[in-house]
Amino acid sequence: MPVTEVTTDAEALTMTLTAEFPAPIERLWEVFTDPRQLERFWGPPGYPATFTSFDLTVGGRARYHMTSPQGEKYHATWEFLELDGPRSFTVLDSFADEDGKVNEELPTSRMTLVFEPTATGSRLESVTRFTSAEALEQVVAMGMIEGTTMAMDQLGRVLEGLRAYAQGKGTQTEILDDTHVRITRLIEGPIDLVWRAHHEPELLKKWMLGPDGWSLVECEVASEVGAKYRYVWEPGEGVEGERFGFDGEALLIEPPRRAVTTEHMTGTDYPGTLNDLNLEEEDGATLITLFIEYPDKETRDIVLATGMTEGMESSYARLEGVLAAV
Incomplete structure (x- = not known):
């Protein structure tokens, strides 16, 4: 399994995921910034993601939803804050309604993905920062650690190709x-x-x-x-x-x-x-x-x-x- 570690820090208000992949950082950047490839792994099993818009520019937004086995759709948005391809990008990650309006009742977080070369491929470090300890606890209780881990574990088949x-x-x-x-x-x-x-x-x-x-x-x-x-x-x-x-x-x-x-x-x-x-x-x-x-x-x-x-x-x-x- 590519995910090597997931940790939370209540004082720093962060959740950090680390994963290793046998692919160069340029390939990782490609799959994370191409919505058609991204949606092949971003949603955890049973909740596949569909990206309906993807404006990869600073200040641009991406909208997506995850569909449950019962057909329920859970919407979210990204606002791109920083782009440094192929090394890293940062987004403001928010829950939303079906029109893309941010749901203020649920936590908004700042997520930074960093891609680093290794001797065998590349390392992904995903750091998500929350506004409060309560917000961190809330998303952990919602299954964010398990869901993110299973989503990243699906990335391998996208990087390799199906054959x-x-x-x-x-x-x-x-x-x-x-x-x-x-x-x-x-x-x-x-x-x-x-x-x-x-x-x-x-x-x-x-x-x-x-x-x-x-x-x-x-x-x-x-x-x-x-x-x-x-x-x-x-x-x-x-x-x-x-x-x-x-x-x-x-x-x-x-x-x-x-x-x-x-x-x-x-x-x-x-x-x-x-x-x-x-x-x-x-x-x-x-x-x-x-x-x-x-x-x-x-x-x-x-x-x-x-x-x-x-x-x-x-x-x-x-x-x-x-x-x-x-």
């Missing part, structure tokens, strides 16, 4: 905390086609099968927010196992990049999950990132122990074959 980050690694499962898991898989194919393969029944039935010998026999897709879906699998002749299914509701649909659904095993009282599907394309390949939120650590561990990752890899391998034939 270097994920190609040849198959389906990867990462435990983020007691209730959250991130699953990634690079698929050869454009994002629009990968989106279709996740939302068109005739394509889903060709690849979302799990282990060999199983079939997706019922496939009702949720095509809009609030709609219900239902999938049912059954084993073929000579294959061990019992028919089972999942159902749920679409909470957020943003084609072709994001879909959030609930998931529950049909006919059981097992706790459900929240599944946050994100697609990202680069150089003709699409990275599938699935964030799963479990109700508790016990449920998380039970599900992971079922061989879920291996079953998903079998399906994703089929998906590449399906896309090549479309």
